[in-house]
Amino acid sequence: MRTSPLIALALCFLSASAISQPCNCPEQFDWLRGKIALNYAGFQDKVTAEKQAEFDAHSAAFQEQVAAVGSDTACLRLLRAWTKWFHDGHVQIYPLAPAAEEAPEQIRARFAQWEKKEISEAQARAHLDVPGRDSVEGIYETMGGTYRVAVLRDTVSGREFAAYILRADGVWWMPGQLKFELVRTAPGQYTSRVYMRDHSERSAEVSLKGGILHFQDLGSWYRQYPGVALVAKSPAVYTLNSLDDHTLLLRVPTMNASVRLELDSLITANKDLLARTPRLIIDCRDNGGGSDVTFFPLRPYVYTGPARGYHFRIYATADNIEKYAALGSDRDYPKKQRRGYKKMAKKLRKQKGRMYGFCEYVRNKPQWISPNPKKVAILIDGGCASSCEQFLFYARQSKRVTLIGTNTAGIADYGNLHHLNSPGEKFVLYYPTARSCRIDAGEGIDGVGIPPDVRIEDEKTDWVEFARAYLARD
Secondary structure, three states: OOOHHHHHHOOOOOOOOOOOOOOOHHHHHHHHHHHHHHHOOOHHHHOOOOOHHHHHHHHHHHHHHHOOOOOHHHHHHHHHHHHHHHOOOOOEEEEOOOOOOOOHHHHHHHOOOOOEOOOOHHHHHHHHOOOOOOOOOEEEEOHHHOOEEEEEEOOHHHOOEEEEEEEOOOOOOOOOEEEEEEEEEEOOEEEEEEEOOOOOEEEEEEEEEOOEEEEOOOEEEEEEEOOOOOOOOOOOOOEEEEEEOOEEEEEOOOEOHHHHHHHHHHHHHOHHHHHHOOEEEEEOOOOOOEOHHHHHHHHHHHOOOOEEEEOEEEEOOHHHHHHHHHHOOOOOOOHHHHHHHHHHHHHHHHOOOOEEOOOOEEEEOOOOOOOOOOEEEEEEOOOOOOHHHHHHHHHOOOOOEEEEEOOOOOOOOEEEEEEEEOHHHOEEEEEEEEEEOOOOOOOOOOOOOOOOOEEOOOOOOOHHHHHHHHHHOO
């Protein structure tokens, strides 16, 4: 794992305000290590006797690095890099979002140590006017102009390009602050680290085409300079198109619950079309997951009967028990569910320090099943993770489904996330509290993923056309 370049980030880009707190990265790191060791449902699977020495050496190396860190941004990157050792995308740490009732000056102070570059729009334009600038460099805006950034070449910490705020809301984001970073993987293709409104970090694949930087699942940025300023357009998250008289293509790029109603509406509006079309391709490439409930509208067109799944066992620790106790008092849930959570917390208290639950099968069944489509191909790749993989666990049991592509991400064996705030309310840690019984059944996918039924070996292959031709075979 490459960690040494991160030491270069040990700089405070802004002086702390009177009410902001020092970085205290060693304290944050010690807290993170302790909470993961105590509560993470996958810890004992990962840190085995054979792996203990490797894990200790990994942690010792980071202990030295965190001592030199002076900014929250640099500290966050080190903490996130340390968690990568577990190879579990559900172990995540983000900046803690300010409380809704915080005053603007408190919010600004919270992010006073965020990485910053002093640059005006005039300076950015002068930089961009110099011949030889990279094609991705420029001034970009989001739809509606909420954010305006200068994307410039910047190789600090292994990144190649960085986007600095030129204009924002003046509360959550201030001029000069780092908004996102890019690393080129191929012509017009990038990986990214993106900081959301509350400064929480997300990763996304990025493409540059026609002056538009499109971030998978996170929207697009439109170039304003150099060249003619582009007008932002709002693309649909989910799309359904006819490839021919017998084949439909449904693109499902996310299982995010915040947009699940868009998928539900799209399926409902095209119910008759789906019911009379014999073949369906569902493109789940780069679907990073979200919520299982999002894929429920697809079940009548994918399943051919009840699908079998596995229960999760819960790691009964004080912090994890608190999660279920709190849910038992959360009025956003129906009374029946709240009672269930309270009973769960009570049972967990009696099993403290153990894995609680029985490894019984669970049935996933739609209310009705459509006779069409007769054949379904689901395109999958390494970007399909979490709830996307859960969809596949059930879908692949259907007699009409064929998985086509490459192995998925392998991030579904540990789940039921809980979150804890770090000392000083700087960061929030998310981690799985539960372990799937499929691990003990020999069907775990951690770090391996779900393999396709039909593998695509040639990267130049048009996957959609490949699937269309495959389904058309007798």
